[in-house]
Every structure is written in structure tokens, then in C-alpha cells.
Amino acid sequence: MWPSFLATFSWILLFGYMIILSKSEVNYDEILHEENEKIRIERQKSIKAQWNLESNITDYNEELVTKASKEYDHFRKQQYNSIKQYLTDEHKQNMTKNQRRQFERLGFLGFSILDENEGIEFKNIQIQMEKIYSGATINTELQTNLTLEPDLTEIFATSTNESLLKDIWIKWRDVTGKKMRKHFVDYVYLGNKAAKSLGYNSIDDVWMFDWEKDSIKQEVERLLNDLMNLYEKIHAYVRFHLAQNYNQSMPNDGTIPAHLLGNMWGQTWSNLLSTIPTMQLKPNLPSLDSEINEKLQNWTVKQMFQMSEKFFNSLGMENMTRQFWEQSIIEKRNDVEMVCHASAWDMFQMHDFRIKQCTRKTLEDLVTIHHEMGHIQYYMNYENKPAVYREGANPGFHEAIGDLMSLSVITPVHLAKVGLLNRSQIEQNLDDLNLNYQLRMAMDKIAFLPFSFIIDKWRWDVFNDDKLTNHMNRHWWELRLKYQGISPPIKRSEKDFDPGSKYHIPAGVEYVRYFVSHILQFQFYKHLCQNVTKMDKLYQCDFYENKMAGKQLIEMLQKGSSDHWENILKDFIGTSEMSTDAIYEYFAPLNRTLSDFIMNNKISVGWNAKVDDYFIEEENSSGSTPSITMNIFILTLISIFIMIS
Structure with a gap:
């Protein structure tokens, strides 16, 4: 019995040693080089689409941004699944400080953690809000189709006409913020959902990741x-x-x-x-x-x-x-x-x-x-x-x-x-x-x-x-x-x-x-x-x-x-x-x-x-989250239909 126990114990020790050896032999630098190059290429695609949209706002460029965002989120999920094995304490103790830092940053999904349909909806909400803002124009008694840059900025910088400044101040908020209020409520709902999936409470916790300081x-x-x-x-x-x-x-x-x-x-x-x-x-x-x-x-x-x-x-x-x-x-x-x-x-x-x-x-x-x-x-x-x-x-x-x-x-x-x-x-x-x-x-x-x-x-x-x-x-x-x-x-x-x-x-x-x-x-x-x-x-x-x-x-x-x-x-x-x-x-x-x-x-x-x-207290027009749920439901039905067909 005793020799049998020693033999079994020896095999356990050998197996443990092989696990440790296999982890210590992982070429972390090579993995990091490959994963960094992958994320660089994907960021390049996503940023190029965003540049094209912001320099030429069209429906076509909007669609390309949505497509690029969807592909980037899909890539980040795949990348996370391929590297999460290296985010364990067993692996981290074999890494240099620099290697650990890179893996931890690669392992932070951010808002890409949302599922495909929610991710598309989240991006579309942001696109629509930016479109409202960037396309906004107002009219005054003397001029029409005034844009923020350079028209309204110039008036605010040079005018002392109080009634004109007041008129512009009100109208700019009417054609921007007032039109996106409901979108923003939807944005908060989905952003917070992403944050909770990451183990945080809210969007700002995701934003604070890069600050690396709780206080x-x-x-x-x-x-x-x-x-x-x-x-x-x-x-x-x-x-x-x-x-x-x-x-x-x-x-x-x-x-x-x-x-x-x-x-x-x-x-x-x-x-x-x-x-x-x-x-x-x-x-x-x-x-x-x-x-x-x-x-x-x-x-x-x-x-x-x-x-x-x-x-x-x-x-x-x-x-x-x-x-x-x-x-x-x-x-x-x-x-x-x-x-x-x-x-x-x-x-x-x-x-x-x-x-x-x-x-x-x-x-x-x-x-x-x-x-x-x-x-x-x-x-x-x-x-x-x-x-x-x-x-x-x-x-x-x-x-x-x-x-x-x-x-x-x-x-x-x-x-x-x-x-x-x-x-x-x-x-x-x-x-x-x-x-x-x-x-x-x-x-x-x-x-x-x-x-x-x-x-x-x-x-x-x-x-x-x-x-x-x-x-x-x-x-x-x-x-x-x-x-x-x-x-x-x-x-x-x-x-x-x-x-x-x-x-x-x-x-x-x-x-x-x-x-x-x-x-x-x-x-x-x-x-x-x-x-x-x-x-x-x-x-x-x-x-x-x-x-x-x-x-x-x-x-x-x-x-x-x-x-x-x-x-x-x-x-x-x-x-x-x-x-x-x-x-x-x-x-x-x-x-x-x-x-x-x-x-x-x-x-x-x-x-x-x-x-x-x-402030005037009256019934608000904030909207509610069911609109998001309905949009995501429709996207899901479309996805199912495509798979069936």
C-alpha cells in the first residue's frame, strides 16, 4: 500500500510540475505582439469609418460606422475569449509587470460587452444624437440656416445685442438638446447595462478605468x-x-x-x-x-x-x-x-x-x-x-x-x-x-x-x-x-x-x-x-x-x-x-x-x-426604456429571419 501511495503522489507532483512548466514556457511577448497588431488593425477600420462620417455626414457613412462598430465589438469579444486564459493569477505570477499591464488592458471589453443587437442599438443612439447636434441650424430675424461653427460662435464672440444673444441661446437648445433627450435616456439604460455586465455600477465606472484611481x-x-x-x-x-x-x-x-x-x-x-x-x-x-x-x-x-x-x-x-x-x-x-x-x-x-x-x-x-x-x-x-x-x-x-x-x-x-x-x-x-x-x-x-x-x-x-x-x-x-x-x-x-x-x-x-x-x-x-x-x-x-x-x-x-x-x-x-x-x-x-x-x-x-x-415644474418628456427593448426585439427577429432564410 505504501509504495502504491508513493507512486500516486509522485504522479501528482509530476503533473503539477508539468502544469507550472507549461505556464512558465508560454511566450507572452509573442502573444501580446499578435493581439496588439490585431487590435491596431481593427481600430484602424473603426476610426476610418468614424472619420468619414464626421467629415461627411451621410446615411451611407452612418451605415458604415454601424457596420464597423458591430465588427469591432465582435472582434473584441473574440479577442477576450482567446486571451482570458492568461488573465488568471497562475499566469500573471509568471509575467513581467509590463506583460500583466498589457493583458489587463486587452482584457477590458468596455461597451463591446453588449450583445450584438444591443451593441448596434447603443451605437445608433450615439450616431443619432451626434447627427442632431451636427446638423442643427437656427434662424434669426435677419439670417437663416445659421450653424454653430462659424455663425453662432462668431455672434456670441462679437455681439452685445442682449435680445439677439438670448434668442440664439434658446433656439440652439431647442434644436439640439430638446430633440435628443429621449435618446439620452436610452443611452444611459444600455450603457449602464454594459457596465453591470463588466461588474461595475454605471457608465462612469467604465470611463474611470483609464484613470486607475478609485478616488x-x-x-x-x-x-x-x-x-x-x-x-x-x-x-x-x-x-x-x-x-x-x-x-x-x-x-x-x-x-x-x-x-x-x-x-x-x-x-x-x-x-x-x-x-x-x-x-x-x-x-x-x-x-x-x-x-x-x-x-x-x-x-x-x-x-x-x-x-x-x-x-x-x-x-x-x-x-x-x-x-x-x-x-x-x-x-x-x-x-x-x-x-x-x-x-x-x-x-x-x-x-x-x-x-x-x-x-x-x-x-x-x-x-x-x-x-x-x-x-x-x-x-x-x-x-x-x-x-x-x-x-x-x-x-x-x-x-x-x-x-x-x-x-x-x-x-x-x-x-x-x-x-x-x-x-x-x-x-x-x-x-x-x-x-x-x-x-x-x-x-x-x-x-x-x-x-x-x-x-x-x-x-x-x-x-x-x-x-x-x-x-x-x-x-x-x-x-x-x-x-x-x-x-x-x-x-x-x-x-x-x-x-x-x-x-x-x-x-x-x-x-x-x-x-x-x-x-x-x-x-x-x-x-x-x-x-x-x-x-x-x-x-x-x-x-x-x-x-x-x-x-x-x-x-x-x-x-x-x-x-x-x-x-x-x-x-x-x-x-x-x-x-x-x-x-x-x-x-x-x-x-x-x-x-x-x-x-x-x-x-x-x-x-x-x-x-x-x-425652473417650471411640469410633466417631463424623458421617454422610457421600452423603446430600446422594442428596437432590440425587432433586430433579433431580423437576425432570426436571416438565419432561417
């Missing part, structure tokens, strides 16, 4: 709270000047009407410095935008892009590729309907990177060009990484790189270097120009922060509370009143869907990336300015032509998402913590000046608003 939502709110003191001063300063021009339109609760801020969504306010010159801290000087916009009328749009390329090249970065210049769309095409929202594209094909932008000859769009080209530089620098690493360290990194360049580009000193400002004027009035410049930057950068937080705070709340689908618009205005101190020009109701008037809602793009980018860009800027260029005054720093700054940037960009973003952040600037310190240092002169102005003019700071004052 990121709380951290973002902490950062916003740190900056509210500065925001409230800017809000009070702007409200004071608006009251002098629009006294009859200003509420008594301290809020600012949303249509008076020079932007369709009240997210950036710097256009006011051109329409209300007395708002400048030094009004005797022309606004940066007015002077530069006038000079840009003598430029071509391509020259604006070449100026941006030259800036990146001066840091030692590569020029744009041949494919970039051949395939990019840098001016609005009048022969087709297209999505004008500026965007940068990695086509996942060798050297094929593109920008799509309906460019206007303005300083604002020149800044946008640098932002989008920052994305392209990121794409170019991590092009040779495995496909699963061809992303920013986190989504906010990607947005921060272009904006980092803009911080340098838009300094008065740099604008003089490139011939957009008069050098003698700079030399004579540098301190005053810098104060005006700081105010302009704050009215874009700081004013934007509560808005960028609200976009996703609102979605996080809606995704996680079924009851809010009946009160979506009310909750939207609760948040805008609370965090931004901005009110609607007329009472709203649940028949409206005002969040849908902003592109990123119908497009399903998470927005906290833009908030984080506004924090990181100042941390990046401080590091490059004080540790590389040795500039004392942060707000005057221009690292144009500084190859050392470029070298450090390139090293960071080339990593893509190959490591946790906090590690990449620490390697780049010496700390893994996000902080508002750099922002307060950058805006220190403005902060002091605003405090003095507010005290000297006895301006009250803050607001005390109630949503009930701006």
Missing part, C-alpha cells in the same frame, strides 16, 4: 474647491462690469445670465474683453484678441497651422507628416455636412495623423490649433508602442499637452516674437499688458473649471440614480447655479435638455479629462519654466526654441500609457500629486489686483440662487 472623482472635487476662491473673484469682477452694460438683465441673486458671457455655453469668458473693453484691467490698451484677430485676417489658415508646427519643431519635435497635410481638414467644407468640433485623430496607420477643424482666423482658434497639434505630437511620439499603450498616461495628460504649449504661445512676449504684437508696445507697457493677459487667461482657464466639473458631475449623478432621468434638466441647473453662479435667461423645464447643447454629451466623451488637463498643464508649465528655462515670473515664461524643455516632454510623451499615470507624472515633474499651487503662483498678480478692485468698489462676492426661481 479620482473626490480628488477632482477637492481641486475645484481649492480654486473656488479665485473663481468667485473673477465671477464678481465680470458680473460688476456686465451690470454696467446689461443692468436690466442681471438677476438680484448674484448669478450671471448664461447668454451674456461671450460663449454658447458660458464655459470661457475671454471674448468679453473685446466686446466690453472697459472690462480690461488696463482698458487704455487694446485687447490682445482684437489686435491679433485683425492681423490674422492677412494670414491663411494653413499659415496658422504652420506657425503651430514651427513651435513644436523649435522644441526638437518632428514636423507634421505628409499624410497629415494631405488628409487633415482645416477649413469648413461647404459642399458637405460635417462635424465642426475641432478634433485630432490617430488613424492607427503608419504616420497617418489628422486634425479636423473649421478654423476661423482668430486668436482663439490659433490657440485651438496648438492644442490639437499637441494631441498629434503625443500620437507621433508613442506611435511605436503596443496598440494598448497608444493613449495618454491618463485622458487628462492628452488634453494638457496642447494647452501647455498654448500657455507659452499666448504670452505677450511670444506673440511679439512671431509678429502678432508690436514689439515697441510690449517694451513700453509690459506690466500692464501682462495684467490684461492674465485676466484673459483667467477668464478662459479658471472660468472653465467649474463648467468642466459640472459636465461630468451631472452625468455621474444621472448614471447612478434612476430617478434623475425624470429630473435631468432640473439637476443640470442645480449644479450650474451651485458651482458656476450662472443662471438661464428664461425659465427652463423638463421638456428641455440643456446638457445636450454641448457636443460632449451626445458624443459620449467623458469631460473630467479637461478639468484635470487644466490642473496638469500649469504643473507641467511650472516645471519646464522654473527647472529648465529658469524663468522666475511664471506667467511670462516662453519656452519656444528650448530643446531641453522639448527633450523632457518627448521622454514623457513616448511612454504613452505604459505605466500608471502617477508614476509618469512623478518621473516628469518630480511629484505624483495633482495640485493647484502652480495655478495660484501663475495668477498671483491678478489675484492681488482683483482683491484690491473688489474691495475698492465694494463688490459683493458669491451668489445665493435657488433652482425653483429658474
Whole structure:
């Protein structure tokens, strides 16, 4: 009996050893190389279809996007089934850290986890919402078929006609958000279903996968709270000047009407410095935008892009590729309907990177060009990484790189270097120009922060509370009143869907990336300015032509998402913590000046608003989920019929 037991035990040991040996002999690098190449090819097909649709919105291109999305989801399910055996602890313990990271990213299905019919429905909902948004036009008393870009954007940037601005504000929301409300409810239902299939609670949990930090939502709110003191001063300063021009339109609760801020969504306010010159801290000087916009009328749009390329090249970065210049769309095409929202594209094909932008000859769009080209530089620098690493360290990194360049580009000193400002004027009035410049930057950068937080705070709340689908618009205005101190020009109701008037809602793009980018860009800027260029005054720093700054940037960009973003952040600037310190240092002169102005003019700071004052309670028109169920049922019947026939 004893020898028999020993023999059996020996066989068990041998069998266990063979299992361990077989796992240790798996060539993980070879598998990863094959799977990364597969996903690169499939992403290429999907992105090409999306590019074709956004640059030429037709029913045919819609069908191709739906087909490509279906094929991509099918591929991802197949890929997951082929690699899930390597996601076990037994295999992971035999992998390097890099191998584990790649397998885990390949194993995350995201919304591809939906079954075929639900996946098609989910994509079609997004297509329909984007189509409503991109095809929207309005009429005024004097003009017809006005589009967002460039028509309505231009009016908001240049007009002080309060009744016209109010009319446009209302009509834009009527032809966008109001028409997609029911679609959005369906989108939430299916997106949450996908999230639950992945073991999460809601859509935002899927979005947060790339952030790799459970506390990121709380951290973002902490950062916003740190900056509210500065925001409230800017809000009070702007409200004071608006009251002098629009006294009859200003509420008594301290809020600012949303249509008076020079932007369709009240997210950036710097256009006011051109329409209300007395708002400048030094009004005797022309606004940066007015002077530069006038000079840009003598430029071509391509020259604006070449100026941006030259800036990146001066840091030692590569020029744009041949494919970039051949395939990019840098001016609005009048022969087709297209999505004008500026965007940068990695086509996942060798050297094929593109920008799509309906460019206007303005300083604002020149800044946008640098932002989008920052994305392209990121794409170019991590092009040779495995496909699963061809992303920013986190989504906010990607947005921060272009904006980092803009911080340098838009300094008065740099604008003089490139011939957009008069050098003698700079030399004579540098301190005053810098104060005006700081105010302009704050009215874009700081004013934007509560808005960028609200976009996703609102979605996080809606995704996680079924009851809010009946009160979506009310909750939207609760948040805008609370965090931004901005009110609607007329009472709203649940028949409206005002969040849908902003592109990123119908497009399903998470927005906290833009908030984080506004924090990181100042941390990046401080590091490059004080540790590389040795500039004392942060707000005057221009690292144009500084190859050392470029070298450090390139090293960071080339990593893509190959490591946790906090590690990449620490390697780049010496700390893994996000902080508002750099922002307060950058805006220190403005902060002091605003405090003095507010005290000297006895301006009250803050607001005390109630949503009930701006909202009409009535039966909502949110729709319900049965429409989804019916659509999926019909798709299922069609599939069965095809199989039978």
C-alpha cells in the first residue's frame, strides 16, 4: 500500500510540475505582439469609418460606422475569449509587470460587452444624437440656416445685442438638446447595462478605468474647491462690469445670465474683453484678441497651422507628416455636412495623423490649433508602442499637452516674437499688458473649471440614480447655479435638455479629462519654466526654441500609457500629486489686483440662487426604456429571419 501511495503522489507532483512548466514556457511577448497588431488593425477600420462620417455626414457613412462598430465589438469579444486564459493569477505570477499591464488592458471589453443587437442599438443612439447636434441650424430675424461653427460662435464672440444673444441661446437648445433627450435616456439604460455586465455600477465606472484611481472623482472635487476662491473673484469682477452694460438683465441673486458671457455655453469668458473693453484691467490698451484677430485676417489658415508646427519643431519635435497635410481638414467644407468640433485623430496607420477643424482666423482658434497639434505630437511620439499603450498616461495628460504649449504661445512676449504684437508696445507697457493677459487667461482657464466639473458631475449623478432621468434638466441647473453662479435667461423645464447643447454629451466623451488637463498643464508649465528655462515670473515664461524643455516632454510623451499615470507624472515633474499651487503662483498678480478692485468698489462676492426661481415644474418628456427593448426585439427577429432564410 505504501509504495502504491508513493507512486500516486509522485504522479501528482509530476503533473503539477508539468502544469507550472507549461505556464512558465508560454511566450507572452509573442502573444501580446499578435493581439496588439490585431487590435491596431481593427481600430484602424473603426476610426476610418468614424472619420468619414464626421467629415461627411451621410446615411451611407452612418451605415458604415454601424457596420464597423458591430465588427469591432465582435472582434473584441473574440479577442477576450482567446486571451482570458492568461488573465488568471497562475499566469500573471509568471509575467513581467509590463506583460500583466498589457493583458489587463486587452482584457477590458468596455461597451463591446453588449450583445450584438444591443451593441448596434447603443451605437445608433450615439450616431443619432451626434447627427442632431451636427446638423442643427437656427434662424434669426435677419439670417437663416445659421450653424454653430462659424455663425453662432462668431455672434456670441462679437455681439452685445442682449435680445439677439438670448434668442440664439434658446433656439440652439431647442434644436439640439430638446430633440435628443429621449435618446439620452436610452443611452444611459444600455450603457449602464454594459457596465453591470463588466461588474461595475454605471457608465462612469467604465470611463474611470483609464484613470486607475478609485478616488479620482473626490480628488477632482477637492481641486475645484481649492480654486473656488479665485473663481468667485473673477465671477464678481465680470458680473460688476456686465451690470454696467446689461443692468436690466442681471438677476438680484448674484448669478450671471448664461447668454451674456461671450460663449454658447458660458464655459470661457475671454471674448468679453473685446466686446466690453472697459472690462480690461488696463482698458487704455487694446485687447490682445482684437489686435491679433485683425492681423490674422492677412494670414491663411494653413499659415496658422504652420506657425503651430514651427513651435513644436523649435522644441526638437518632428514636423507634421505628409499624410497629415494631405488628409487633415482645416477649413469648413461647404459642399458637405460635417462635424465642426475641432478634433485630432490617430488613424492607427503608419504616420497617418489628422486634425479636423473649421478654423476661423482668430486668436482663439490659433490657440485651438496648438492644442490639437499637441494631441498629434503625443500620437507621433508613442506611435511605436503596443496598440494598448497608444493613449495618454491618463485622458487628462492628452488634453494638457496642447494647452501647455498654448500657455507659452499666448504670452505677450511670444506673440511679439512671431509678429502678432508690436514689439515697441510690449517694451513700453509690459506690466500692464501682462495684467490684461492674465485676466484673459483667467477668464478662459479658471472660468472653465467649474463648467468642466459640472459636465461630468451631472452625468455621474444621472448614471447612478434612476430617478434623475425624470429630473435631468432640473439637476443640470442645480449644479450650474451651485458651482458656476450662472443662471438661464428664461425659465427652463423638463421638456428641455440643456446638457445636450454641448457636443460632449451626445458624443459620449467623458469631460473630467479637461478639468484635470487644466490642473496638469500649469504643473507641467511650472516645471519646464522654473527647472529648465529658469524663468522666475511664471506667467511670462516662453519656452519656444528650448530643446531641453522639448527633450523632457518627448521622454514623457513616448511612454504613452505604459505605466500608471502617477508614476509618469512623478518621473516628469518630480511629484505624483495633482495640485493647484502652480495655478495660484501663475495668477498671483491678478489675484492681488482683483482683491484690491473688489474691495475698492465694494463688490459683493458669491451668489445665493435657488433652482425653483429658474425652473417650471411640469410633466417631463424623458421617454422610457421600452423603446430600446422594442428596437432590440425587432433586430433579433431580423437576425432570426436571416438565419432561417
